[in-house]
């Protein structure tokens with residue numbers, strides 16, 4: 001084969017910026033992956049010749065659509081919805097749906113890009129996708145949320161399917177929203193298929209899907225600690241967020257002997273020096289999901305705690321940090337503070353919560369740092385198991401699923417070691433990027449130029 005002219009890393013990133021104007025989150029995600037992939041493919045001509053990275057960083061398609069709905073006062077409201085189908089080389093597109101006012105095409109493109117590598121890392125046959133809308137479920141009645149979800153699915157149903165693209169939950173989309181969307185899909189198509197995951201147990205959902213992301217992130221952390229001959233017992237753990245991922249991560253930390261010091265939401269964080277135990281976590285779950293309350297109200301019930309308005313929790317001294325809220329919530333300065341305070345491990349429950357500068361701070365300090373595409377893959381992994389159960393029209397037992405989740409997280413950790421070990425330091429970012437890339441890239445090579 002002729003040796004093609006290799007585009008170098010700066011030229012590649014310039015090209016990504018030029019082709020995706022104003023899409024800073026997408027460019028950031030591509031840059032973080034490309035830093036490692038350029039190293040890896042340096043002497044691998046096929047990946048260059050077939051422009052594999054360039055092709056993975058160009059979504060297969062981006063569907064954008066209008067979502068009209070009627071609020072309780074009879075006002076007609078208009079939102080924008082999207083589905084980004086990034087890559088289906090190793091399986092149907094798979095990835096969550098996010099409802100949040102901050103959702104843009106750039107945010108969903110970064111999430112779909114990340115999902116492609118994450119899903120490959122799980123070892124299950126799933127491609128990468130993501131969707132959502134700039135809809136704010138906060139303060140809306142159940143009926144408003146239902147009407148929005150139905151309208152959203154009335155367009156989305158044309159683009160998804162059990163063997164085509166299988167959405168699930170993400171920020172602002174939990175069991176309630178999945179129920180409304182599944183109901184509408186079934187109504188329009190008259191088919192009962194596994195088109196969504198994260199479903200209720202009564203209609204095809206899987207045991208432990210709700211817990212899987214948070215639990216999986218802590219299992220990944222345990223694998224990293226074990227490499228160093230350590231565990232969680234007595235360790236102080238700082239967590240951001242107070243949604244699905246944060247509360248289940250907190251629960252698993254407590255079960256494994258750690259002390260959870262903080263939780264947060266978009267208005268600030270709470271610090272509980274007595275530790276946030278299971279009873280307090282249960283209170284947060286009920287408060288945030290059923291009562292749709294704010295984390296600030298925690299201090300009214302648990303009076304030893306303090307609320308810090310408008311702040312993130314990274315200044316609280318800790319051994320371990322688990323960012324579990326949203327992208328770019330942990331910046332370079334926060335990373336320096338964590339390292340200076342003796343933090344020895346960070347595992348990302350959220351997607352891209354640490355910005356590029358922060359990632360470099362953690363890498364330079366050589367602390368244990370697990371990127372989201374590895375650490376938070378437990379959620380989509382159990383989604384993959386839900387798809388298998390739906391296809392086979394069976395339900396697996398909880399113990400079997402718990403074991404599968406443990407095994408999958410251990411498998412992801414091993415894949416990271418394979419490509420990320422540098423002497424006695426493990427670069428988990430590099431390991432995850434290369435292992436995820438290689439599987440997708442080799443499938444793409446098999447297909448030729450498509």
Ligand code: NDP
Pocket residue numbers: 100102169170171172173213241242243244245246264265266267324325326327329349350351376377379380
């Ligand atoms: P939830 O909607 O259940 O909770 C989100 C939490 O993050 C809330 O506490 C929310 O606070 C906070 N948050 C959201 N946006 C912001 C913001 N802009 N600034 C500060 N805080 C914010 O979502 P999940 O727990 O499901 O998702 C959290 C993260 O985990 C996301 O990055 C998601 O992509 C990722 N993830 C989720 C998976 C899943 O299975 N659910 C799987 C893998 C990753 P508030 O209530 O104030 O909005």
Ligand code: 2IT
Pocket residue numbers: 094095096097115118166167168169170197351376377379380381383
């Ligand atoms: O970011 C993610 O991995 C998710 N929101 C879960 C996706 C899924 O399909 O379960």
